[in-house]
Amino acid sequence: MTPDYRAGCAYIDGEFLPIAEARISILDMGFSRSDCTYDVVAVWEGGFFRLADHLNRFERSCSCLQLHPPYAREAITEVLFECVRRSGLRDAYVEMIATRGVPAAGERDIRRISNRFYAYAIPYVWISRPDQQARGLHMVVARDVERISTRAVDPTVKNFHWGDLVRGLFEAYDREADTAVLVDANGYVTEGPGFNLFACYRGQLITPSDGVLQGITRQTVLELAAEEGVPARVGRVEPGLLAQASEIFVTSTAGGVMPVTLLDGAPVGDGQPGPLTARLRARYWDAHRAGRWVTPVNYAGR
Amino acid sequence: MTPDYRAGCAYIDGEFLPIAEARISILDMGFSRSDCTYDVVAVWEGGFFRLADHLNRFERSCSCLQLHPPYAREAITEVLFECVRRSGLRDAYVEMIATRGVPAAGERDIRRISNRFYAYAIPYVWISRPDQQARGLHMVVARDVERISTRAVDPTVKNFHWGDLVRGLFEAYDREADTAVLVDANGYVTEGPGFNLFACYRGQLITPSDGVLQGITRQTVLELAAEEGVPARVGRVEPGLLAQASEIFVTSTAGGVMPVTLLDGAPVGDGQPGPLTARLRARYWDAHRAGRWVTPVNYAGR
Known part of the structure; x- marks a missing residue:
């Protein structure tokens, strides 16, 4: 009997598995030391979006952490396509992960561990619910926790060190925000948690330069803004600027461009998703339909 | 056929398994967000060491992270004993883990996820090799990375955010240290990575007060030092103090008390494991043989 991959297909230790059966060793230091990196690429209407950019970033991340996954780029690409193909998903969230691996008994030298590679495709993930996106996200600027310093963990190397972000989420819940x-x-x-941020201030878009992932959705928005003739820059952003912004939105591979309409309990602009946000959001999804950034999946076979 | 638990026994999703088969879902946010906590307790010569203290800390850690593992303290205790019993190990490294768990499809609210509990017993782990312990560890004070701030991730809540510590390890390797x-x-x-640190400076022991796990081996050393009449205190430690220390040692449940004999390429004291380190180390292991801190495992059955 063919396994049922419709809820998602994973690739673990050389085998394709339904996502519900996809498990990693409890001794993998990717878990027990969060010693790993990952990347997420979207499939939308049957095509990968900016796959080469995600693979480039993943390779850089592995290199920064001295991780050497057992597959080269071509093999990784093939695994990602095969996960999507088996799942049959037209809109998918596709994750690739490289971990330090499982040390042999007694081994303490992390250079002497075989690194591992995992991947999976599951139905497309939205970091916020549809109703939250429609009304705009309610956001707080966290007061009780600060972002992990770049001198401790490099945020440009995509990582699972979310302790600070999770604390931020709980603070948001306590303050009745999303x-x-x-x-x-x-x-x-x-x-x-899972997003870059943009603000529109005095007619110009700005997104934080430091202490952030160089998000590919963020990059896409910067490129689309340039094409639309919207001035946009990367720079330092103080919370006071956000409080005066006419629009705020967040960007993520898991959701695209999502408006923020309430900040620390006060409306952003007129409290409705703004026109610039709507325009970039439309352009963002248009760009998924075909063209320069899209690599179609051949679902029928290789 | 009875499974072979000699290499270790794990408890995953209600089932006891040989450690080689112990796997967790790739979608568990304990992995994908490092949203989890853990504790490690040693079994030495057939007895748990300071089990109540480890369980207290684990419960506090879960509470700080708003994690609610599906078992109460008594059930967790029984799982730990059963893992050790099935493994037959007299000297074991016993880990308990609570994770956020696997979100239902589309669920983004981390309050609405069933938290999970895992545990395992494997042969006792030493964070340094026997030859390294005999000659004393070679250590560097990391220059290229700083410790994750307590305002981002609370180090008193035992966590897997080791990105900074792993960077420190690679720096140590580059500088020919352990x-x-x-x-x-x-x-x-x-x-x-995995240890607290003590220095002996002007006849007095000192261990860092802030930005550290409140280690139970650290606490044990402080208590044994008091009993031995050795002055010891908890305070701020500058690298300059370490450079002038007559002795340095590290403490960990995975190895106890381990001397450091080379710091940034220079000998600590006379470059040999020091007499105070040796004395506390002997007292530490003596304390494992019986008495106030030891809870014997009944290997024959319940």
Whole structure:
């Protein structure tokens, strides 16, 4: 009997498995030391979006952490396509992960561990619910927690060190919001759980330069803004600027461009998703339909 | 056929398994967000060491992270004993883990996820090799990375956010040392991968007060030092103090008391494991043989 991959298909230790059966060793240091990196690429209407950019970033992340996954780029690409193909999903969230691996008994030298590679495709993930996106996200600037310093963990190397972001989420819940953005030790705005942030201030878009993932959705928005003739820049963002912004939105591979309409309990602009956000959001999804950034999946076979 | 638990026994989703078969879902946020906590307790010569203290800390850690594992203290205790019993190990490293769990499809609210509990017993782990312990560890004070701030991730809640510690290890390797201790953003010494640190300076022991796990081996050493009439205190430690220390040692449930004899390439004291380190180490292991801190395992059955 063919396994049922419709809820998602994973690739673990050389085998394709239904997502519900996809498990990793409890001794993998990717878990027990969060010693791993990952990347997430979207499949939308049957095509990967900016796959080469995600693979480039994943390779850089592995290199920064001295991780050497057992597959080269071509093999990784083939695994990702095969996960999507087996799942049959037209809109998918596709994750690739490289971990330090499982040390042999008694081994303490992390250079002498065989690194592992995992991947899976599951139905497309939205970091916020449809109703939250429609009304706009309610966000707080976290007060009780700061973002992990770049001198401790490099945020440009995509990682699972979410302890600070999870604390931010709980603070958001306590303050009756949906999510939180974190500031760094110097008081500058960074990012939130799973997203980069943009503000429109005096007719210009700005997104934080430091202490953030160089998000590919963020990059896409910067490129689309340039094409639309919307001035946009990367720079330091103080919470005070957010409080005066006419629009705020967040960006993520898991959801695209999502408006923020309430910040620390006060309306952003007129409290409705703004026109610039709507325009970039439409352009973002248009760009998924075909063209330069899309690599179609051949669902019928190789 | 009875499964072979000799290499270790794990408890996953209600089932006891040989450690080689112990796997967790790739979608468990304990992995994908490092949203989890854990504790490690040693079994030595057939008895748990300071089990109540480890369980107390684990319960506090879960509470701090708003994790609610599906078992109460008595059930967790029974699982730990059963893992050890099935493995037959007289000297074991016993880990208990609580994770956020696997979200239902589309669920983004981390309050609405069933938390999970895992545990395992494997042969006792030493964070350094026997030859390294005999000659004393070679340590560096990391220069290229700083410890994650306590304002981002609370180090008193035992966690898998080891990105900074792993960077420290690679720096140690580059500088031909075994391990590294990290400083915080203010330049104070904190801890290293898996250990607290003590220095003997002007006849007095000191261990860092802030930015560290409140280690139970650290606590044991403080208590044994008091009994031995050795002055010891908890305070801020600058790297300059370490450079002038007559002895340095590290403490861990995975190895006890381990001397450091080379710091940043220079000998600590006379470059040999020191007499105070040896005395406390002997007292530490004596305390495992019986008495107030030991809970014997009944290997024959319940």
